Amino acid sequence: MAFREYKIGCWMFGIALSLSMFITIVLPGLDISSMSSTKVALEKQLTYGWESGFNYYDPFLQGKDKPIKVTLTKSPKTGAAIDKTHAYVFPAGTHFPDGLTHDNILGDGVQQVSESKGRIGDATEEKGGVFLVQTDANDTPYIEYATATRGWTVAATLKAADEQILAGSGKTIFVREGCWWCHTLLPEETQDWQDFGRPPLVGDFNGESPTTFGSDRKAPDLLHVGSRNSSREWMTMHFFNPRLVQPHSIMPRYDYLWGDKDVDGKAVDLAAWDEHFMRYAAGDEIYPPEVPIPAADSEARKLIDFVLNLK
């Protein structure tokens, strides 16, 4: 019996569906792909690395395989003082973001300058290296492979760094913990300028994956939260128990991201903390318990770095 009498219907169906996919996938894909990266997109790629969701190199989303963003005030090579600079350190073997490995991500001009002036063609994942985001005389942003152009090695740069920002690993934790079910990373074009800051531009996302815009806002947009509130202390208390600093918050506690030991190697005893907190909440204690400072390699520290880095 087959579809015999439905031959025309099947053809029409195929044509309609193909046309719809052509309009909704191929055309937008071409249009979006033709956009050049902005400076923001270059910074994001170098901060977040290759992929922040599930991937081969970090299947359990622990924040592995990520670059380290550092702040420098002296040259790693000579030790001479330089203007405050952010550099992105990819230890050997760390996977590069698509912008460094595919020539269709950065956009024509940016790609060209990054190759000619920035020498990104010399960089390989096996060797790793140090990258900078620069702007040329025509205002075109580009990536500079500082290991080739300035001789800044991974080890020397990490050593010379004033500060290491683990925002790349932090983004992985952000994805894993589902912060984006409450927070968005997309101030809306129509009305969010005042509260949450500048909405992103088309080219702000090139090479980022996943973008975790969030769809369902139950909490403030975080795209520029680091500019609103740059207090590490506030963030630390807020993540440990949001109701310490904001009694009406519905944000979950993230105290379990502290791990077993705090920064001084003291054990983090959540049960005891809780008990003290309950007594405080009941009015039996005057002060709430101290919030432990997260250890340097704890997930809490990475997450806080990520949030504070959202400028």
Add this chain to the structure above:
Amino acid sequence: MLKYLFAKEDDIPQGTAAIFFGVSSIAWFIIGTGLGSFNAAKLAFPDFFHGLYALQFGHMRQVHVHAVIFGWIAMAFAASMMYITPALGNTKLWSEKLGVWNCLLYNVGLCLALALLWSGVTSGREYSDHIWPIDLYIAFVMVVPWSLNVWMTILNRRTQGIYTTNWFFAACMFMTIIVFLIGNMPEWLHLTGLNEAYMTWWFAHNILGLLITPVAAAITYYIVPKVTGNPLYSHRVGHLHFWSIVVFYSTPAAHHLMSSPLPEWLKSFASVEGVLILVPAVAYVCNILLTMQGKWAMFVENIEIKFTITGVLLAIPLNMQGGFQQTRAINWYIHGTGWIVAHAHLALLGFSTFAEAAAVYYGMQVLLRRKLYSASLANFHFWMLLIGFSLYWTSMTISGLIQGAAKIYEVPYVDVVIAEHPYMIVRWLGGTMVFFGNIVWLYNMIMTARVGDIVPVGRQPAEVAYTR
């Protein structure tokens, strides 16, 4: 179940696969709504169950969504297809054995997928949260065998034409596979940036629009004529519905990202196409309601019709919201607020769930050849669902409007959180009613299978009187 896995095809009674899918769907319905209710409690009282970190909101929310969509909705669809498709083709299911295996591997896969999501192993993309190995499993082990069964049954039919319901089934399964494979492209091909964000919503939109709503509609195209005995009001309007779904529903994906920096032409195009979704919507609702002519008494008296028609009536506000909320004039106000959550539940917990519940109620009675155990319990289930859903929808819509107002007046965000608190509690209560209603349903179904009155051969369950 196990004894049929290795039985010969001819030794497996007809309808076995449908029964297994039906029972699984009810079980997942209970699990899924239980998780939903738990999440709702967390949003009302953040320290509810604190200390059990495995039960974090950020880990549980997507588990709820996927449990209800892949567990309840999709499995209820599978159950319906596996008995409706053969019935409409005057034949038997192409392979019961494949169906039984399909159901087993479906349940196993779903447990695995949810366990991974629960532990935070996610792709970080809403609605395509599953990691790509799981996506492959879903596509090739869960969906392809199911589709194969539907397609082959239709090809082997013993009737001349193909009835509306079956076109929808065949086409929707095809579109689902295509959409699933293309929509997860960002993961296979590691697409990045705005392309990735757009494809994520392309997938989300199309999976809802080309699987969930049309299949639910197709089910009502079967249940209403079958149970009332009226022929479908108009086959032509059915055509209009089908073709306008294919053309208009597959195009407005970008309306989910109206406030993002996507190309302006794409947003305008999506917005116009989105309004055109009203064409299939109006065609469908009119067609079904006109089919009811002369049989409206059954809306009160018959449990399957009560569920189905309630679902169809809920499709009216659903489509009115859907058509207009994605125009620029309205979208900016409600985007990303509780309004959207209310809308999502109107589509899934309102329209779609009511239609499927009817199909599962009806299918189980037909396949087991037993009359429903208790009409009162079924009515109780109905009202728990309807009242619970209404509380949910109303409270979230109000809270969405509060959020919308707060956007304009630039209220500090925490004041919005405070203002929403009562509505979060109401949502929790409403959702919990749905959950308890479902437990009653499971009990009713188990009792039906055990002690329901036997339906004589050649009779419809609806023709047999209730004894309880």
